Amino acid sequence: MRVYNFSPGPAVLPQEVLEQAREEMLDWRGTGMSVMEMSHRGKAFISIAEAAEADLRELLGVPKSYKVLFLQGGAMGQFAGVPLNLSKPGDTVDYVNTGAWSKKAIGEAKQYARVNVAADAGEPYTNIPLLSNWKVSENAAYLHYTPNETIGGVEFHFVPELKNGTPLVADMSSTLLSRPIDIAKFGVIYGGAQKNVGPAGLTLVIVREDLLGRARPGTPAFMDYSAMAKEGSMLNTPPTYAWYMAGLVFQWLKRQGGLKAMGETNRRKAELLYTAIDSSSFYKNPVQHDARSWMNIPFVLARPELDKTFIAEAKDAGLVTLEGHRSVGGMRASIYNAMPLAGVEALVSFMKEFERKHA
C-alpha cells in the first residue's frame, strides 16, 4: 500500500509516473530494451530527451534565447558551477542569505570570487529581507538567491528585479515547476531534480545564451555550460534514466493543466496546512506570513517531548518522513507537486486528532 510521503527530497513522485515507468521497465515501446539500457546517442533515447526538453520549455515558457541543460552534480555542483561559469577570479558576486542552502552556496562561492552578501535574513531564518534594503554591488558578475529554502521553509513570493542589470541567478531546486515563473527575469536558474522534477542525480540548468562562453580556465569540462550547451548536454553520458523520468513528470504536469493549475493547487495545499497550524496553539510555524513556503512547512509542537510519538503515530496512519531537518528538529511536511491535496487533508486530520489526544 502506498503511503503519503512528506520527504523533503528525494520526494514523492506521481503514482501514474511510477506506474508508467514500471510498465516500460523491460521494453520501452517495442525497442526490446529498458530506457536504462539505451545508448544516449541512439534514436530512441534522443527522442525521449528532446521530448522532455520540449515539454519543460512549454511548461515554463522558456524563451528561445535560453538553453536548457540536463546535468549531474545537484545544486551543490552548481554552487561551484555558477561562479566557475559566470565570474572571473577577483570578480565580486552578490549573494542573498535566507537560509541553510543560501549559506552553503555562499561558502562554496568564496572559493572562486569575492562574495558580497547583499542581504542576510540571519538565523533562525524566518523572513525575506526587504528588497529596498539590499546592498547590491555596482558591478557584481551576478546576484544569487534561493527562492525557496527547504530547511527554514522560507520562500520568495516575488522575483527580486534588479535595477542595475546584474544577472539574476536562482537555486530553484525546491520550487521549480511548483508555479509559473517569468524566466526572462533570470540569467540562470538551476535545480536538483529530486523535488518537483524527478529522481536524484539530474540537475537542470536554464541559462540565458549571452551568459555562455564565460567559463574560467580550470572549469571541469562536464560543468562548462557552453560546452554542454553545444553538445545538447551530451558532452559526456547524461543521467539517461533520470532524464526519462523527468520527461514523464513533465507529461504528467501537462495533464494536470500545467503550472498555473499546479500553482493554484499548491497554494491551496499550503493554506490548508498553515491554517491548521495557525488555528491551534498546539502547533507552531515560526515563519513570517509573507515568506512562508508553499513547498516545505516546518512546524513544532507545544510539547516537544511528544515529537517521537507524533512521528510514530503519523507513520501508523500512513503519513511518513515528517521528521524535521536534523539541524532544526521538530516536524516538516514537504508538499511538492506530487503530494495530492488528499495527502495534506489526511495530515491535517491526523494533526487535529493528535492534538485532541495529547494537548
Next chain:
Amino acid sequence: MRVYNFSPGPAVLPQEVLEQAREEMLDWRGTGMSVMEMSHRGKAFISIAEAAEADLRELLGVPKSYKVLFLQGGAMGQFAGVPLNLSKPGDTVDYVNTGAWSKKAIGEAKQYARVNVAADAGEPYTNIPLLSNWKVSENAAYLHYTPNETIGGVEFHFVPELKNGTPLVADMSSTLLSRPIDIAKFGVIYGGAQKNVGPAGLTLVIVREDLLGRARPGTPAFMDYSAMAKEGSMLNTPPTYAWYMAGLVFQWLKRQGGLKAMGETNRRKAELLYTAIDSSSFYKNPVQHDARSWMNIPFVLARPELDKTFIAEAKDAGLVTLEGHRSVGGMRASIYNAMPLAGVEALVSFMKEFERKHA
C-alpha cells in the same frame, strides 16, 4: 520481446535485475514508496546504500584501507577530479595514451597539471605500448591509464606495476567488475556505472585512504574525495536510484559466482567472437591479439558498402546497437557482463549467415 543489445553504454542490464526493479517500483519492501522517492538519509535508503557498498567490496575484495565513493559526473567528471584531488598546480602527472578515452583524460588533465605522456600507442590505437618502454617521471603525482578503451577495443591484460611507487590511477569505466582485479595495486580506480555496474549517472571511485586530504583549493566540494568520504558519499544528495540499481547488479553478480566466474564467462564470450572474426576473411578486427578487449569488439566488413545492410539485418534478427563508434565506423559488439553467452552465439550465427549470403 527483449533484444540482444550490444550498446557500448549505457548498456544491457541483467533481465533479473530489471524485473526486480519493476516489481519494487511502487513499493520497496513494504515501505509504501519507490526507492526513487526515499530520503537518502532515511533508514530504508541507508540500508540499500550500505548493502550495495558491502557487496561491491566483497566482489572486488576491496581492502579496508580504501574508501568507496558513489558520486556523479561520470568518468569525464573524474578526468578533472583526479588531478584536482591528487595533484597541486605545477605538479607533473603521467598519462598513458591507448585510445580516445585516454586522450580525453589527458586533455582535461592539462588544465590542472604538467602532463607527461609516458607512453603513447598512437592512432589507430591497436596495441598496448610495452611497459619496459614507458618513460615515467621521477616524481609524478600519479600515473593514469585506461585499462579498457571502448572505442578502439584495446584492453590491458596486466596491471602496469610501477617500481617508483607512483600511485596508479585507472579509468575502469568499461572493465570494472568484468574479472577479478587486485585493488591493492591501485591508488585510485574510477568508472562511470553505465557499462557493468548500473544506470548512467552514477560514478564509482575507489581511493586508497592515504591519498585523501590532498584536494587543491578550488576543487568543487561535490568532487572532493575527502569531503565525500567523510560524509559517506552524502555530502549532497547522491543519485539514489542508480545506487540502488547498482546494488541489484552486485547481488546478481554474486549469484553468478562473483568475478572469477564472470571473468571466465567473459573470456569465453570474447574468444567465441574473435574466433569467428579471425576465421573469416569477411570480417576483420585490427587489434593486436594480446591487447584485445573482452568487453568491446570492433570489426569491419571486407565490403564496407554492406555496413548498413549488416546493421539492418542484424536488427531484424534481434541483435541491436552494433554500429561502430561515429569516429571510426564499421561495427562494434559490446559484450559486458549482462550480455549472455547466448547473445554472442546468436551474433556469431548471424555473422556466418550474413557472410554466406553476401561474401
